[in-house]
Amino acid sequence: MWVKLKILWIRFLRAFTLKILYPFLMLLGAFIKSKKESFQDFIINLNNKLVKKLGIKTSKLLIMLPHCLQIDKCDIRITNDINNCKRCGRCNVKDLITVAEECNLKLYVATGGSIARKLVKDIRPDAIVAVACQRDLSSGIADSHPLPVIGVHNERPFGPCYNTKVSVEKVQEAIRAFIQ
Numbered sequence: 001m002w003v004k005l006k007i008l009w010i011r012f013l014r015a016f017t018l019k020i021l022y023p024f025l026m027l028l029g030a031f032i033k034s035k036k037e038s039f040q041d042f043i044i045n046l047n048n049k050l051v052k053k054l055g056i057k058t059s060k061l062l063i064m065l066p067h068c069l070q071i072d073k074c075d076i077r078i079t080n081d082i083n084n085c086k087r088c089g090r091c092n093v094k095d096l097i098t099v100a101e102e103c104n105l106k107l108y109v110a111t112g113g114s115i116a117r118k119l120v121k122d123i124r125p126d127a128i129v130a131v132a133c134q135r136d137l138s139s140g141i142a143d144s145h146p147l148p149v150i151g152v153h154n155e156r157p158f159g160p161c162y163n164t165k166v167s168v169e170k171v172q173e174a175i176r177a178f179i180q
């Protein structure tokens with residue numbers, strides 16, 4: 001009984017976070033532009049904590065990556081099939097493929113919101129681990145609600161959408177939250 005109430009409460013908090021608090025903070029961010037990314041970070045972190053508290057365990061987990069993780073010098077097309085990657089190790093894609101293989105998980109590159117939505121519609125996962133920038137992650141997590149998503153934001157040492165990186169350890173940690 002108490003466990004059910006606790007789960008309902010967490011679901012309510014998550015819905016409030018993504019459907020009310022997030023749009024409010026984005027409205028505020030339109031006026032205080034310097035704070036917008038920290039508001040997005042706040043929403044992602046709060047969502048991640050709530051999703052972890054739900055204690056969902058599944059093997060139907062989808063890992064979604066942004067195309068900008070692939071370095072610009074690589075001309076291999078990995079958007080249709082990430083297994084085309086030659087695993088040269090010049091970008092994080094190689095390590096993430098290894099992580100997905102070790103856990104027997106589906107791994108895809110989403111080049112935009114509509115592709116991400118199509119992947120979710122086709123694959124119908126129980127949960128998602130998504131890598132993207134704060135803007136795409138926060139909006140993607142809110143769009144996908146009530147589907148449980150843990151977001152890991154990428155690092156952008158060369159600016160947005162170009163040769164980005166991600167902490168493979170943080171992706172593994174997010175995966176561990178879902179798998180048995």
Ligand code: SF4
Nearest residue numbers: 074085086088089091
């Ligand atoms: S690991 Fe190498 S082959 Fe694979 S996407 Fe990155 S640069 Fe291209």
